[in-house]
Amino acid sequence: MRLSTLLLYLPLALAQAPVKSGDPILFGESGSYPRAIHLADGSLLGTYTRWDVNNHTLVTVHSTDSGTTWTPHGEITTEPTATHDLDNPYVHHMPNGQVLAAFRNHDRDASGWTHYRIVVCVSDDLGKTWRYLSTPAEMPAGPGIWEPFMQTSLDDSIQLYYSKETGPGGQDSIVRRTYDNGATWTEEQVFSGQDTNARDGMIAVAPLADRSPTKVAIFESGDTSKNPTEFSVITVRTNDDGATWEPTRIPVYTPSGFSAGAPQIIRVGNRLVASFGSNELGGTWPEGALQVMVSYDGGLTWSDRTTVKERPAMWSGMIHVDDDSFLALYESNGTCYAQKMVFQSA
Numbered sequence: 001m002r003l004s005t006l007l008l009y010l011p012l013a014l015a016q017a018p019v020k021s022g023d024p025i026l027f028g029e030s031g032s033y034p035r036a037i038h039l040a041d042g043s044l045l046g047t048y049t050r051w052d053v054n055n056h057t058l059v060t061v062h063s064t065d066s067g068t069t070w071t072p073h074g075e076i077t078t079e080p081t082a083t084h085d086l087d088n089p090y091v092h093h094m095p096n097g098q099v100l101a102a103f104r105n106h107d108r109d110a111s112g113w114t115h116y117r118i119v120v121c122v123s124d125d126l127g128k129t130w131r132y133l134s135t136p137a138e139m140p141a142g143p144g145i146w147e148p149f150m151q152t153s154l155d156d157s158i159q160l161y162y163s164k165e166t167g168p169g170g171q172d173s174i175v176r177r178t179y180d181n182g183a184t185w186t187e188e189q190v191f192s193g194q195d196t197n198a199r200d201g202m203i204a205v206a207p208l209a210d211r212s213p214t215k216v217a218i219f220e221s222g223d224t225s226k227n228p229t230e231f232s233v234i235t236v237r238t239n240d241d242g243a244t245w246e247p248t249r250i251p252v253y254t255p256s257g258f259s260a261g262a263p264q265i266i267r268v269g270n271r272l273v274a275s276f277g278s279n280e281l282g283g284t285w286p287e288g289a290l291q292v293m294v295s296y297d298g299g300l301t302w303s304d305r306t307t308v309k310e311r312p313a314m315w316s317g318m319i320h321v322d323d324d325s326f327l328a329l330y331e332s333n334g335t336c337y338a339q340k341m342v343f344q345s346a
């Protein structure tokens with residue numbers, strides 16, 4: 001085979017959809033919004049919002065067998081559901097050994113939300129016990145702030161991402177940084193949505209390689225000129241670890257006449273994997289099925305759309321297991337599950 005022919009066929013040989021490995025595993029009972037990260041000791045730390053009888057409780061779960069089994073681990077915080085809206089937990093292991101949890105912690109009464117916060121708690125024992133640390137963002141009069149996500153910068157500061165409503169139909173992507181392990185936070189930096197009146201929301205960010213300054217941020221974007229609003233999945237890129245962001249909005253998936261949203265993004269070996277919910281296969285948005293797509297060129301193009309779980313599969317998260325497999329986490333009918341997905345070598 002001539003080299004030019006080989007090069008022509010190579011991308012086809014690499015392109016490959018992930019397949020399910022085994023049945024879904026119980027991640028957490030009676031709740032939603034599952035997320036998980038790797039701890040430095042090799043175990044996995046998960047979190048979700050548990051729906052107790054009168055309270056919403058943000059809890060942690062733990063796996064010492066690469067996600068094959070999960071056990072209840074700790075409680076981050078709990079508040080009465082009637083007066084508080086605790087949800088959207090995300091955990092992050094800092095280089096100093098402490099673990100942060102960021103989440104939304106809004107006040108509410110019978111008329112709706114009355115005070116909006118992104119709150120951060122800290123754990124000194126790998127996610128078992130927690131104490132309050134800081135409130136990086138607060139909007140007493142609203143509109144809202146939602147869905148925090150964290151990662152470590154190349155300079156070992158911590159980046160906190162979240163979505164901020166700007167008015168009717170508008171929502172922007174924000175990043176703030178902490179240089180003192182979560183005690184104080186820099187001013188907000190807006191990096192998507194500032195030029196549009198779209199609803200950009202539910203951010204996650206993945207680097208193209210270990211310690212790469214090029215990172216891809218994924219979010220849903222709602223076109224509010226349509227009724228009902230239709231959501232699609234979009235990315236933007238930074239080449240300097242989030243200091244500046246390219247204005248180009250690269251689409252991942254835009255279903256025609258349906259919605260795709262609540263995305264996440266992770267790196268699995270040399271691929272990027274994006275997940276999202278979609279009502280294309282049935283369901284009343286935001287209810288739908290969980291799908292993933294794969295990029296082999298650093299997020300410029302996306303293919304191999306695969307259904308992980310038919311509806312209902314909501315508010316999913318993902319975590320890589322090794323260079324060829326990952327767990328897709330989702331809530332179905334009030335229980336959180338982990339489905340292992342594998343890229344089989346050709």
Ligand SMILES: *[C@@H]1O[C@H](CO)[C@@H](O)[C@H](O)[C@H]1NC(C)=O
Pocket residue numbers: 052054055078079080
């Ligand atoms: C509900 O939350 C409140 C406030 O944190 C707490 O005092 C109470 O113990 C919680 N109830 C349960 C059953 O966890």
Ligand SMILES: *[C@@H]1O[C@H](CO)[C@@H](O)[C@H](O)[C@H]1NC(C)=O
Pocket residue numbers: 333334
């Ligand atoms: C959903 O959960 C409820 C209660 O937890 C149960 O009664 C119902 O059968 C479940 N529905 C499905 C489709 O599994």
